[in-house]
Amino acid sequence: MARLATVVIAAAVAMTTVVPTEAQPAADHADTQAVLNSYQAGAGPGAAVHAGNRAGSWDLYSGTADTGAKRPIGPDDQFRIASQTKTFTAVVVLQLADEGKVELDAPIDRYLPGVVAGNGYDGTKISVRQILQHTSGISEKAGKPKADPDGTYSLRETIRAGLTNPPLFAPGTSWSYSNTNFLVAGMLIEQLTGMPAGDVITARIIKPLGLTRTAYPRGGDRKLEAPYLPGYVGGRVGPFFLWTNATTAVELTAFATAGAMASTEQDMTTFDQALADGKLVSPAMLAQMRTTVPMIGFPAVMHYGLGLIRLDLSCGGQAWGHLGDLLTGHSSGTFATDDGRHAAVVTNGYLVVSNTGGTPREKVIDSALCGTSAS
Structure with a gap:
């Protein structure tokens, strides 16, 4: 990632002053607009919020969706949801657990x-639950996977590369975020169903929920469907930035069930609300999914379940969802509450250099949810 970041910045050809543009605040949401503006000042060229409750939704934006043509980010713009993919993967595993095809506390x-063996790893001592909760001890640092002749990557090869660094801790004794965990979960899905993981996610979640703007990519397919949000990678120094368009720069099979999917703010709030409403897994499995541990190194308001983050809200209560970042130039997050509130945030920038600090995106989510009345 560091090598790519260096190349990206070197490839940027212009330094430009940020000229923010913003939507007129939706009624009663001026506070969230201010938080969004503060977030965008330290994020990508643009940022947007899609939020609301069961009665309806509202939208805010700041900056621009496209550095070459000023326009707002829309709630139906497709982008790479990155690690929000993990929640889809976890839901499928829990559906398979509901069907008796896998036990959460059985060894992987x-x-x-x-598959999970060698270099200090012992798959007989790592449970399916620990894989989904990032308590397996598998390191996030990974070697470089070897591409197939067509330039794509197999799950087995990305897992092999992910296990080249030794375990960080004994299984179940701590927490550390690792994409490799969810590549293993993707292979588990394929083993249990006999189908490609993307096809299973599509058949079990995307189609039943009518998520027409959500897709799991085929190998080699890097395009987004219009209207889409271009993604930019670069750096920001005060009021100046360097961006290069990275929308199709990443071979998505390298991230697969850990971070390859595309969606929109609208579709993601539909998905997270359906999960919160108990439409995707049984009450027992939803309770398992929501049994959390502290996220070491993350803000104290966030806790990790099984492919799901709990966000403690400043106005009281909790929201459930996930965050995502990818070198396609997209950073995002979506959360929903049990009383029907939802909020999604996205920016079209992945910063590799910044000295601005800035407002974190969870503050935008918190403001949007706390500024929306319960349904």
Whole structure:
């Protein structure tokens, strides 16, 4: 990632002053507009919020969706949701658990013999639950996977590369975020269903919920469907920035079930609300999904379940969802509450250099949810 960041900044050809443009605040949401503006000042060229409750939604934006043509980011603009993909992957595993095809506390080696092994790893001592909760000890630091002749990557190869660094801790004794965990979860899905993980996610979640703007990509397919949000990678120094368009720069099979999917703010709030409403897994499995541990190194208001983040709100209560960042130049987050409130935020920038600090995106989510009345 560091090598790519260096190349990206070197490839940027102009330094430009940020000229923010913003939507007129939706009624009663001027406070959230101010928080969004503060977030965008330290994020990408643009940022947007899509929020509301069961009665309806409202939208705010700041900056621009496209550095070459000033326009607002729309709630139906497609972008790479990055690690929000993990929640889809976890839901499928929990559906399979509901069907008795997998046990959460069984060792991953029972289903994927010999896959999580070597270099200090022992799949007989790492449970499916620990894979989904990032308590497996698998390191986030990974070697470089070897591409297939067509330039794509297999799940087995990305997992092999992900296990080249030794465990960070004994299984179940701590927490550390690792994409490799959810690549393993993707292989688990394929082993249990006999189908590509993307096809399973599509059949079990995307189609039943009518998420027409959500997609799991095929190998080699990097395009987004119009209208889409261009993604930019670069750096920001005070009021100046360097951006290069990275929308199609990443081979998505390298991230697969850990971060490859595309969606929109509208579709993501539909998905997270359906999950919160108990439409995707049984009450027992939703309770398992919401059993959390502290996220070491993250803000104290966030806790991790099974492919799901709990966000403690400043106005009281909790919201459930996930965050996502990808070198396609997209950063995002979506959360929903049990009383029907939802909020999604997206920016079209992935910063590799910044000295601005800035407002974190969870503050935007918090403001949007706390500024929306319950349905």
